[in-house]
Amino acid sequence: MKHAILYKTMFAKDRPFFASLYTGTKVVNVMENEKKEVEPTQENHSGYIKMRKFSFVMLMFFLVFATAGITTFALAFGDEKAVNVGVPERTEFKKLYDTYDELKKDYYKDIDQDKLVNGAINGMIESLDDPYSDYMTKEEAEKFHESISSSFQGIGAEIQEKDGNIVVVSPIKGSPAEKAGIKPNDIILAVDGKSIHGMSATDAVMLIRGKKGTDVTLTVQKAGSDEPTEIKITRDDIPLNTVNAEMMDNGIAKVQITSFSENTYKELQDALADMEKQGMKGLVIDLRQNPGGLLDQAIKISNLFVPEGKLILQVEDRNGKREKIAAEGGKKIDVPVSVLIDGGSASASEIFAAAVSQSANIPLVGEKSFGKGTVQTASDFNDGSNIKFTTAKWLTPNGDWIHTKGIKPDVEAKLPDYANLPYLNPDKELKKEMVSSEVKAAEEMLKAIGLDPGKVDGYFDENTENAVKKFQENNKLSADGILKGESTMDLMEKVREKILQNDTQVKKAVEVLQKEKK
Numbered sequence: 001m002k003h004a005i006l007y008k009t010m011f012a013k014d015r016p017f018f019a020s021l022y023t024g025t026k027v028v029n030v031m032e033n034e035k036k037e038v039e040p041t042q043e044n045h046s047g048y049i050k051m052r053k054f055s056f057v058m059l060m061f062f063l064v065f066a067t068a069g070i071t072t073f074a075l076a077f078g079d080e081k082a083v084n085v086g087v088p089e090r091t092e093f094k095k096l097y098d099t100y101d102e103l104k105k106d107y108y109k110d111i112d113q114d115k116l117v118n119g120a121i122n123g124m125i126e127s128l129d130d131p132y133s134d135y136m137t138k139e140e141a142e143k144f145h146e147s148i149s150s151s152f153q154g155i156g157a158e159i160q161e162k163d164g165n166i167v168v169v170s171p172i173k174g175s176p177a178e179k180a181g182i183k184p185n186d187i188i189l190a191v192d193g194k195s196i197h198g199m200s201a202t203d204a205v206m207l208i209r210g211k212k213g214t215d216v217t218l219t220v221q222k223a224g225s226d227e228p229t230e231i232k233i234t235r236d237d238i239p240l241n242t243v244n245a246e247m248m249d250n251g252i253a254k255v256q257i258t259s260f261s262e263n264t265y266k267e268l269q270d271a272l273a274d275m276e277k278q279g280m281k282g283l284v285i286d287l288r289q290n291p292g293g294l295l296d297q298a299i300k301i302s303n304l305f306v307p308e309g310k311l312i313l314q315v316e317d318r319n320g321k322r323e324k325i326a327a328e329g330g331k332k333i334d335v336p337v338s339v340l341i342d343g344g345s346a347s348a349s350e351i352f353a354a355a356v357s358q359s360a361n362i363p364l365v366g367e368k369s370f371g372k373g374t375v376q377t378a379s380d381f382n383d384g385s386n387i388k389f390t391t392a393k394w395l396t397p398n399g400d401w402i403h404t405k406g407i408k409p410d411v412e413a414k415l416p417d418y419a420n421l422p423y424l425n426p427d428k429e430l431k432k433e434m435v436s437s438e439v440k441a442a443e444e445m446l447k448a449i450g451l452d453p454g455k456v457d458g459y460f461d462e463n464t465e466n467a468v469k470k471f472q473e474n475n476k477l478s479a480d481g482i483l484k485g486e487s488t489m490d491l492m493e494k495v496r497e498k499i500l501q502n503d504t505q506v507k508k509a510v511e512v513l514q515k516e517k518k
Contacts, residue, residue: 170344181423251281260293292347346370373403
């Protein structure tokens with residue numbers, strides 16, 4: 001799933017795509033996800049935004065395909081008059097038509113006409129060399145629209161194609177992908193043993209997604225590692241409940257936004273109202289691992305924090321013309337705020353982070369964000385297929401283009417080292433006398449949860465065996481000193497719980513917030 005900022009557009013459906021797409025406005029999305037609209041004229045995002053949709057460009061694009069469609073019909077069925085009825089001849093397509101005719105006439109076996117046309121369109125889009133532009137067949141488009149609805153079935157990770165590789169942008173919080181240890185910048189090399197190198201993100205999504213309860217095995221090259229790892233994941237329902245709130249100590253509320261979906265603004269309003277009832281005195285907005293979502297949602301949410309008249313973002317077309325979107329009046333959050341970002345924060349989450357940082361002086365805490373600074377439009381054809389392509393850049397209030405660069409936090413903070421340990425394959429047995437990088441990772445996990453595996457060196461010695469037995473006894477497992485299956489899964493889950501208990505980035509965000517209060 002790539003993430004993309006999607007405008008409402010003709011024939012379009014609402015939202016990015018998870019496994020997926022993620023970042024758009026209402027066009028009816030990560031690992032792995034919005035309603036029919038009319039043509040892209042000016043739109044008012046619920047009182048927050050008026051934006052031109054580059055109607056001339058879209059009209060020309062539509063005419064190109066209308067012309068191609070009529071001419072192809074004539075070539076296929078021999079009605080020469082059809083070529084000249086109401087549409088001028090497009091000489092730039094002569095080479096394309098000649099190629100079609102030659103193949104249709106002399107290719108050594110029968111040709112699937114739809115496959116030829118789809119291939120031509122796909123080649124046109126691929127020639128843009130833009131990972132955020134894509135052509136989807138009817139089947140792929142159905143998955144795309146499903147992934148941008150309120151829920152879908154899969155593993156819950158957003159991916160993108162980068163330099164021929166399928167790279168994870170971010171797993172969805174609580175998803176099977178996150179629980180299996182999938183992290184930003186992991187490279188997926190194969191799906192169920194089939195190499196996906198050189199494949200588009202859409203094609204990769206088609207392989208990875210599937211029905212709840214079914215398994216998929218990913219061959220993954222973890223970030224910073226040269227050794228591939230096989231990870232079996234059981235697909236599940238991926239609900240897009242995008243806002244999670246909790247009250248911490250001293251009246252500090254933490255609100256996590258996992259993506260910018262159709263209902264995120266309303267979910268956030270409800271969460272903030274609940275936190276205010278509980279006496280909220282400060283607020284941490286957590287955008288970590290947030291791959292983006294709908295542009296209109298990012299604008300509405302930014303408006304809660306950015307003073308009236310201050311810029312939220314700018315959108316620049318290919319001619320350099322900029323549309324400036326400023327905050328309007330309405331309810332504003334008036335308690336001290338800090339915002340958490342990391343390498344999985346992309347697209348719409350970066351729009352929000354840049355807006356509150358540059359226009360509301362709200363501090364950003366954590367790690368540099370992903371760096372996605374383009375805007376996409378998605379449109380359906382009558383046969384159900386779909387194209388998604390980049391139409392503009394988005395810039396921060398100060399006019400910065402963060403594409404591929406990301407946003408640096410005001411205060412850097414990292415998670416503990418054990419938060420970056422690799423996934424352990426539960427189907428693989430780790431036992432005494434073994435030497436491997438997996439054994440070393442297991443030793444580090446045991447040490448992280450307070451057990452003593454001896455020297456952390458990748459050698460499964462007696463001390464390691466005793467630590468595993470102790471772990472198994474503490475968790476009512478068969479104490480055989482061997483890590484496999486349930487023992488492996490439980491060990492990784494305990495480490496995950498430890499990370500949540502010792503979230504150094506949240507602690508730093510609270511510390512920064514308390515300084516702001518003073």
